[in-house]
Amino acid sequence: MSENYEQEIETFIQQVFEQNYEELRLESGQAVAPDVRQTALNQVLFYWRKLRAIAEGVTDTEVHLSLPQQETPGGREYAIEGVVDILREAGRTVMYDIKTHDADYARANLKFYEQQLNVYAHIWQELRQQELDEMAVIATDYPEAVKEALASGDLAHLAYALDQWEPVVPIAYDPHRVQATIAEFGAVVDCIEENRFNPRSVQDLNTVLPGTRSIRFATRVCRNCDARYSCAAYRQYAWQPGYRGVAESKLRHIYGEELADAVQEQWRTAGLDAAPDDSGLRADY
Numbered sequence: 001m002s003e004n005y006e007q008e009i010e011t012f013i014q015q016v017f018e019q020n021y022e023e024l025r026l027e028s029g030q031a032v033a034p035d036v037r038q039t040a041l042n043q044v045l046f047y048w049r050k051l052r053a054i055a056e057g058v059t060d061t062e063v064h065l066s067l068p069q070q071e072t073p074g075g076r077e078y079a080i081e082g083v084v085d086i087l088r089e090a091g092r093t094v095m096y097d098i099k100t101h102d103a104d105y106a107r108a109n110l111k112f113y114e115q116q117l118n119v120y121a122h123i124w125q126e127l128r129q130q131e132l133d134e135m136a137v138i139a140t141d142y143p144e145a146v147k148e149a150l151a152s153g154d155l156a157h158l159a160y161a162l163d164q165w166e167p168v169v170p171i172a173y174d175p176h177r178v179q180a181t182i183a184e185f186g187a188v189v190d191c192i193e194e195n196r197f198n199p200r201s202v203q204d205l206n207t208v209l210p211g212t213r214s215i216r217f218a219t220r221v222c223r224n225c226d227a228r229y230s231c232a233a234y235r236q237y238a239w240q241p242g243y244r245g246v247a248e249s250k251l252r253h254i255y256g257e258e259l260a261d262a263v264q265e266q267w268r269t270a271g272l273d274a275a276p277d278d279s280g281l282r283a284d285y
């Protein structure tokens with residue numbers, strides 16, 4: 001393929017990404033900070049550069065899988081649904097589940113991914129009566145080494161880091177675990193329906209997650225949780241003596257201290273920069 005073709009495809013990806021982002025922004029009324037948007041675009045571009053053979057070979061995109069009429073331990077009816085990509089090539093069928101997680105984390109927490117994909121494989125093979133030879137998660141969050149190479153601006157360093165990155169995580173199919181997983185999903189449905197939303201313990205929040213060097217549960221999970229400002233466990237975590245986290249220290253200001261004018265101004269500017277024009281500020285959502 002010519003260099004021109006590569007450039008054309010990447011330009012196309014960027015245009016479609018911007019168009020998608022704009023539609024989502026107008027639909028949801030929410031904008032994201034420029035650095036977050038750039039990270040999301042990088043994930044799409046690197047997915048293309050790194051896994052082009054898979055991206056071009058996928059024969060069925062966004063296949064909806066559904067397991068209806070399940071019953072929770074509490075007697076409620078519910079359905080399990082998922083979306084996967086299917087690649088059929090040379091007589092083999094592979095199922096891919098794309099996740100915005102990082103591959104090291106996925107490898108260290110394989111059990112969670114196996115549970116989900118085992119149910120999808122069950123639907124695909126048993127209910128749809130389709131062949132399946134392999135399954136894998138594609139983890140699109142690029143690793144620290146790629147982030148560092150990007151920040152350095154050194155193209156050779158970036159090429160090396162991308163070469164080392166292995167975002168495809170194979171998953172084994174184990175039909176014996178499918179029913180146990182479905183039962184676990186059912187128990188979660190009961191918790192939701194009964195408004196049982198107990199937070200994790202502060203000890204859990206302090207735990208370094210497997211597959212990471214030093215990322216705690218609170219940093220990876222709670223920081224993305226909409227309930228964190230009203231979560232007792234997270235409040236306790238953020239206030240704990242001796243903790244030096246950067247993002248969480250900002251939270252302490254929200255809870256009980258005056259926020260410096262300069263910091264407030266930084267936040268305001270980031271929010272305004274995220275809006276390409278003033279229509280979002282005037283919109284009545």
Ligand code: SF4
Pocket residue numbers: 198199200221222223225226227228231232233234
């Ligand atoms: S902040 Fe959210 S994810 Fe973290 S413990 Fe509280 S409810 Fe759970």
